[in-house]
Amino acid sequence: MHVYSLCSSSRTGSSYVVVGSRGALLVDCGSTQRHLRQCLASLGLLPSDVCGCLVTHSHPDHVRGIRLVARLGIPIFARPETMEAMVARLGPLPCTNLLVRASSLDGGFVATAIPLSHYAYDGSCAFAITDGEASTLVVTDAGEIPERTLDCARGSTYVICEANHDRVRAESGVPFEGGRWRPKWVLQEHSLGSQGHLSNDQAARALSRVVTAETRAVLLCHLSEDYNRPDLAVDTVQASLASRGWNGLVTALPPDRVWGTVSSDVAGESRLAGSLL
Numbered sequence: 001m002h003v004y005s006l007c008s009s010s011r012t013g014s015s016y017v018v019v020g021s022r023g024a025l026l027v028d029c030g031s032t033q034r035h036l037r038q039c040l041a042s043l044g045l046l047p048s049d050v051c052g053c054l055v056t057h058s059h060p061d062h063v064r065g066i067r068l069v070a071r072l073g074i075p076i077f078a079r080p081e082t083m084e085a086m087v088a089r090l091g092p093l094p095c096t097n098l099l100v101r102a103s104s105l106d107g108g109f110v111a112t113a114i115p116l117s118h119y120a121y122d123g124s125c126a127f128a129i130t131d132g133e134a135s136t137l138v139v140t141d142a143g144e145i146p147e148r149t150l151d152c153a154r155g156s157t158y159v160i161c162e163a164n165h166d167r168v169r170a171e172s173g174v175p176f177e178g179g180r181w182r183p184k185w186v187l188q189e190h191s192l193g194s195q196g197h198l199s200n201d202q203a204a205r206a207l208s209r210v211v212t213a214e215t216r217a218v219l220l221c222h223l224s225e226d227y228n229r230p231d232l233a234v235d236t237v238q239a240s241l242a243s244r245g246w247n248g249l250v251t252a253l254p255p256d257r258v259w260g261t262v263s264s265d266v267a268g269e270s271r272l273a274g275s276l277l
C-alpha cells in the first residue's frame with residue numbers, strides 16, 4: 001500500500017490517494033479539476049484505476065473537485081448527511097453511494113467511517129481503510145477525538161492525521177511570521193473549539209492511542225499556514241510517540257506539492273519518498 005497527498009491545507013485543499021494492490025481510493029477531493037487531472041497522471045493512475053472517492057465532509061476545501069470526480073465516473077462515497085450537504089450546495093451528483101459504517105468497495109478495499117465533531121453542517125469523519133494486506137487511517141477536521149474513538153484503527157500501517165495549529169499561538173491570536181492574522185472569535189470557533197480543528201497536542205494524544213509497532217509512518221496534514229509550523233507539529237508528535245517507545249517516521253505533508261510514501265525495507269525501516277511534483 002502506498003499513500004499520496006496531492007494537497008493538504010485549507011487554502012490549497014485536501015486530497016489523498018491510497019493505492020492498494022488492486023486499485024486506488026481518493027480520500028476527499030479539495031483539488032481543482034486541473035490539479036486532480038495532473039496529479040492522477042503523474043501517479044500513473046487512470047480514472048478507471050480509482051475505485052472510489054471517500055468524502056470526509058462537505059467543506060469546500062475537501063470537495064472542490066468532486067464534480068470532476070463524478071464526471072470521470074469515479075463512485076463517490078459519503079455518509080448520508082455529507083451527501084445531503086454536498087447535493088444541497090453543488091446540485092445532483094451521479095455515482096453517489098451512501099456509506100453508513102463499514103463498506104466493502106471495489107479493489108478489495110473495506111472503508112469504515114468514524115464520525116467526528118466539526119463545525120460543518122454534516123460534522124466530519126475519519127476513514128479507516130484496509131485492503132486486507134495493509135491499512136491507512138485518515139483523520140482530518142475534528143475539534144476533539146474522544147478517547148476510544150479510533151480504537152478500531154489501532155495499528156494502522158499509515159496514519160494521516162490533522163495537526164492544524166499550535167495551541168499557544170492560536171490562543172494568543174498572533175500568527176507565525178508570514179501568516180495571516182485572524183480575529184479571535186474565528187479562531188475560537190473554527191480552530192480551538194470542540195468542533196474546530198486538532199492542535200498539535202491533540203494530534204499527539206490521538207496518535208498515541210493509534211500508533212503501534214505495525215505503523216510505518218505518521219503523516220501530519222491540514223496544518224494551518226498561519227498558526228502552525230511544520231517543524232513544531234512534527235516535534236510535538238515525534239516527542240510524544242518517542243516517549244511511548246515508537247520512533248518511526250513522522251512528517252508534515254506539504255500544502256501544495258504531491259508527496260508520497262514508498263515502502264521499502266532498508267535495515268528494517270520504511271523509506272519515504274519526497275515531493276513528486
Ligand SMILES: [Zn+2]
Nearest residue numbers: 010059061141
Ligand atoms: Zn478542511
Ligand SMILES: [Zn+2]
Nearest residue numbers: 059118120141
Ligand atoms: Zn472542515
